[in-house]
Amino acid sequence: MAQSDTVTRILDTAEVLFAERGFAETSLRNITSKARVNLAAVNYHFGSKKALIQAVFSRYLDPFTQRFHTALDELEAQHEGRVIPLETLLETMATTVLAVPAERNSLKVFMRLLGLAYSQAQGHLRRHIQQEYGDVFTRFTELVRQATPDLPDAERFWRLHFMLGTVIFTLSGLDALRDIAEKDYHEQVTVRDLVRRLRPVVVAAMNAPLPPALEEGKYANAQAS
Amino acid sequence: MAQSDTVTRILDTAEVLFAERGFAETSLRNITSKARVNLAAVNYHFGSKKALIQAVFSRYLDPFTQRFHTALDELEAQHEGRVIPLETLLETMATTVLAVPAERNSLKVFMRLLGLAYSQAQGHLRRHIQQEYGDVFTRFTELVRQATPDLPDAERFWRLHFMLGTVIFTLSGLDALRDIAEKDYHEQVTVRDLVRRLRPVVVAAMNAPLPPALEEGKYANAQAS
Amino acid sequence: MAQSDTVTRILDTAEVLFAERGFAETSLRNITSKARVNLAAVNYHFGSKKALIQAVFSRYLDPFTQRFHTALDELEAQHEGRVIPLETLLETMATTVLAVPAERNSLKVFMRLLGLAYSQAQGHLRRHIQQEYGDVFTRFTELVRQATPDLPDAERFWRLHFMLGTVIFTLSGLDALRDIAEKDYHEQVTVRDLVRRLRPVVVAAMNAPLPPALEEGKYANAQAS
Amino acid sequence: MAQSDTVTRILDTAEVLFAERGFAETSLRNITSKARVNLAAVNYHFGSKKALIQAVFSRYLDPFTQRFHTALDELEAQHEGRVIPLETLLETMATTVLAVPAERNSLKVFMRLLGLAYSQAQGHLRRHIQQEYGDVFTRFTELVRQATPDLPDAERFWRLHFMLGTVIFTLSGLDALRDIAEKDYHEQVTVRDLVRRLRPVVVAAMNAPLPPALEEGKYANAQAS
DNA sequence: CATGAATGAGATTTCATTCAT
């Protein structure tokens, strides 16, 4: 009880502050004082600030990974070896991402954290994530490959990352963008709203015509539709 | 000359370090020692670390803004009041973005900085950019509006940011992605390559079918195609 | 059993770490984690870090004191009131010192600890040793006095400490010196080797001619031979 | 002036506190508060605690090394290629050691520091000293070799270290020993006193008969007199 | 008998900034 309480309070506070200000701008003092916990507790329970950062991510990514694997298992079972359509795959991923933090009403925090993981200079974090959670991403990528057999491998790689950028950038900067949108268009934007808007865009982007081929390494307008 | 030299050396060093590690993780000591400049020089010449950060951005954004205005002037002159096609607008923006840091071979740095501006907790920076460079973005947005008359305003707003995310995320994380791409697909990826790949994706995304309306009909302007 | 086990493991680990790094540089965490024992166990079993340090010494000094008293008893019995020669006394001490840690193959550790006791700022330790083990040293000193009747008391005092320094310094720094000796002279040096080398040196030092008296005749008992 | 003042105050305070309590037991806070200097000043001027420790040593060892080289130059000039007697060499060393801290009346501190350098776990310090000041010791050793041609090399090595132990142990523990000596023998012991007492002891030790050879004749160079 | 949790104190180090020159 006592332990769980302290550890949980630290994690809850840390994820919010990290999401708000980033890792470097959030001191252990900020976290522990807001969590009303002894300053040394972070080091006692987690060992270091780096380990705390990783723990914050694991609390989201562990259940996500598990659910996503399960969801993909089900999909594969349903399709009995047939190719799973791209839209189904994207839908499944979106659903799983949304499901994880649903109970804690903290999708925004999760997305901010993901964005930070990419943009902030935390090599240890990127390594940790790649190492712990790379498998499920590889599995997903392979299914996408089967769903888009006409796309050259390199093109698919880049388009997936284009879309990753779209999603992470949008969702992690959600607050600022939402403010503007509300001011200018009088919209109350929810995350589900955004997902609804994202779906056709992502599908269209993945299915866009191929770019003109390169001409002997340089650029020509020959097109390989 | 001597002063200009010091200032330039500081800016050159700062932009590289900021791009590599972010703002908080880069200390003035890092900058001044790498630039072989006195520690107090930053505060002497720029007043504060915040002002230095803004100066780094201004060095890119001032010429960009100027060129972009000029380019849009020319476009409008050419089309004599007729609507400028979306692809022309995007092409012009891409060209201008690429032109600015061309001489310094530092597009990657520029993009990293833009990414940081969005993702890091530097309120002062976001305010500074909005205030100084909001005009040209507003002008561009208006031209895009004319080029996509069927797109609801809110939808256009979000799709522009989706694409902004794609571009910034991709170009700012260029090095890491490039490494993977080269390893997996034996491609030598150049920035121009990426732009070539981005063009059809962005166009397709902007022209994607509208999302289905929300059930409750809450938002009048979200209309099915 | 369980308790004895824990206590022994702590002592075994502590003496090694203390000898390697000194007292202040060895934390209770170091000790308990290496001994795979609960962090609180040291305070539980010994009360404090200081008490642990003293316990480490007692484990060596208690049996040493006992054996040395016994050995001196035997010597006195053999000599039936006659003076015991200096070399016999030294030999007996050396034998006893070597005997104590023999079973644990840790003479080096013992000597390092003795050296630390003198050189590190552990007032409590020096007081503890003096108080607990001063008697046997006093007894030995008195026998040495009888064996060297021509030596002024002060001179004897200093020379005994000179030799104490020789022995402790050499044996406590044994590892480093042994490395050098092996590298430069291709010798495999054992402790018994060193004792063999020490014997004639110590005897010669104790029997060295007296130093010249101070000019002012300050000290009557310091007389040239 | 200002700089020299702060740096000097730090060094003066640090050497006293280090000598009294050892390195680990002396915190930078102790030093800076006693020196009435800002806490950050140590890191500003020296970079780290380790560097401060080394600086404290250098302040003694640099002039010592210089003077000792000069003194040996003079000795060699006087003897015009002839062997310099052992006692002259020892006398010269003693004189030089005494001369260095004379002006600062801090021989005791110097000796304590030397003792600490050997006994405390400061690998960096031992490396620093060996690297910076090894040369002069090598030169001295070579002269001692010429002065004691009958001594096997290994024997000379060990005897030199025996004597080093004597000197360092005695002089570094001077305070405690002096207290006892004064109490028991009503002597006012000065450092020069001790040197006077040490001289015949060291000479006798160096000239002691060789130890008996090892039974197995393992070491050819350990030869009975 | 033993331990996991917790804590207050204090360690070293780094920071952006200021100031006298």
Added chain:
DNA sequence: GATGAATGAAATCTCATTCAT
């Protein structure tokens, strides 16, 4: 116009010890 010195604040982390169970 520029800089070396200095500094107050705050960073992370480690420490020996205590306490409830």
